[in-house]
Amino acid sequence: MTKTSNKGFSTINPATEKEIQHYDYMTEEDALKAVNNCDKAYQDWRLKSLDHRAEIVKSIGEELKKVKDDNAKLMTQEMGKLVKQSHEEIELCIGICEYTATEGRKKLEDEVRTMENGGKGIIQQAPLGVIYGIQPWNFPLYQAIRYAIVNLMAGNGVLLKHAKNVTGSALMLKKVFEDAGLPKNLFTVLIIDHDTSDKIIEHKLVRGVTLTGSSKAGEYIAQKAGKALKKTVLELGSNDxxxxxxxxxxxxxxxxxxxxxxxxxxxxxxxxxxxxxxxxxxxxxxxxxxxxxxxxxxxxxxxxxxxxxxxxxxxxxxxxxxxxxxxxxxxxxxxxxxxxxxxxxxxxxxxxxxxxxxxxxxxxxxxxxxxxxxxxxxxxxxxxxxxxxxxxxxxxxxxxxxxxxxxxxxxxxxxxxxxxxxxxxxxxPNMPFGGIKDSGYGREHGGFGITEFVNTKAIMLNNS
Structure with a gap:
């Protein structure tokens, strides 16, 4: 029997302590169906040219500009940041889209090498599949944008489990992506509990997991993903x-x-x-x-x-x-x-x-x-x-x-x-972001994050 969940939650404005919106969790069945739909969208998207993907990524940045005020207001209502800083966060997101569509995409171009026997080698950065991101609330748009945009540019599908208290921002971002021309289901927001999240990590169509969170959460996710042989990128806490x-x-x-x-x-x-x-x-x-x-x-x-x-x-x-x-x-x-x-x-x-x-x-x-x-x-x-x-x-x-x-x-x-x-x-956008020790591993930004979840494929042509 398929597990269902009737539980829900409400987002609360931390400045007023008043309810903003109530949400119901997805059933496990609906969540697993969403993974399948994301993979179907990925199968088409992975074959699109780099130029086409870059055009959509650039359009996402332009769409963010159009709805900047609404996004900023919602972020401030959901997690309490100064509204001026909400606007600054969106400007950073726009910059990530622009950088990824130009400099970032260069990291994905085929490289040709001459082999010792006189043959030719082609190195392709091929899409890996559906990537699952588990993200925190402190930068509601940026945390999602920074892994989603590079993975979409790389040709992957993207799933997002956002922190509950910024669910509205997650859904607004989904609308921004689709209004900018991104195919439906390619970026999917999962409103799920922790048990269902574990099922997503184990899902055969999910090929990578990225988390921003505490060191304790990182340990848990790394173990779950490692057992399923899924690569992870972890950006964890610090006391700089x-x-x-x-x-x-x-x-x-x-x-x-x-x-x-x-x-x-x-x-x-x-x-x-x-x-x-x-x-x-x-x-x-x-x-x-x-x-x-x-x-x-x-x-x-x-x-x-x-x-x-x-x-x-x-x-x-x-x-x-x-x-x-x-x-x-x-x-x-x-x-x-x-x-x-x-x-x-x-x-x-x-x-x-x-x-x-x-x-x-x-x-x-x-x-x-x-x-x-x-x-x-x-x-x-x-x-x-x-x-x-x-x-x-x-x-x-x-x-x-x-x-x-x-x-x-x-x-x-x-x-x-x-x-x-x-x-x-x-x-x-043009400098790597990430840490070592209990602060995690892997890098985002600077052209590094765009190749974290790709298949670096070697194609060899012999000269004989």
């Missing part, structure tokens, strides 16, 4: 360290660090989270940083004067506050913030914790919200040691007036996938 060295421009470091910790309400995998400051400039940085974080007012994310919106869900705010309290109980001190405001909405103030040491969540774990961990280092070498004293390895940063020194530290001593020097940034 930003180093303020002896020769840093402290004013620049403070300004950049406040922005890097509070952007997107602090709910970013590559947010600046641990601030490792050498003794020589520690007091100067601390005073200015705490002042800057204290001035970040939280409020209605639709209000242009607000600098910080709510945490996306109540359970996430509770977890964040529990991590703060546990850190304090283990010796950390609250330099600003740290108290849940008595107001409607899941708000949490911009917070700085001092005296952060190993054994505290503020040092060891990822705090997914506007909470900064301030750590003193003896010198530049000690700062680098502290930065690498982490099970994570996604991103990080270095502040130093000596760019050559900072580059050498980044290249030879910083054990992460991405490093910013005298700056903070989220993602760039």
């Amino acid at each position: 360290a930003y180093l303020v060295l002896e020769d840093a421009d402290v004013d620049l470091a403070v300004k950049t660090s406040v922005f890097g910790r509070t952007y997107n309400n602090g709910e970013t995998c590559v947010a600046a989270k641990r601030f490792v400051v050498v003794d020589k400039v520690y007091d100067q940085f601390k005073e200015a940083f705490v002042k800057g974080m204290s001035q970040i007012n939280h409020g209605d994310p639709m209000d242009k004067d607000s600098k910080l919106g709510p945490v996306a869900r109540k359970d996430l705010r509770d977890k964040l506050h529990n991590q703060v309290e546990e850190s304090v109980n283990k010796g950390a001190e609250v330099l600003c913030g740290g108290t849940i405001p008595d107001t409607k909405g899941y708000y949490y103030p911009s917070t700085v914790l001092g005296n952060v040491k190993p054994g505290q969540p503020a040092y060891d774990d990822e705090l997914f919200g506007p909470v900064a961990s301030l750590i003193k280092a003896k010198d530049d070498q000690d700062a680098m040691r502290i930065a690498n004293d982490s099970r994570f390895g996604l991103g990080g940063g270095i502040f130093s007036k000596d760019e050559d020194k900072a580059i050498q530290l980044a290249k030879n001593h910083f054990h992460t996938g991405m490093i910013n020097i005298n700056s903070y940034g989220l993602a760039h």
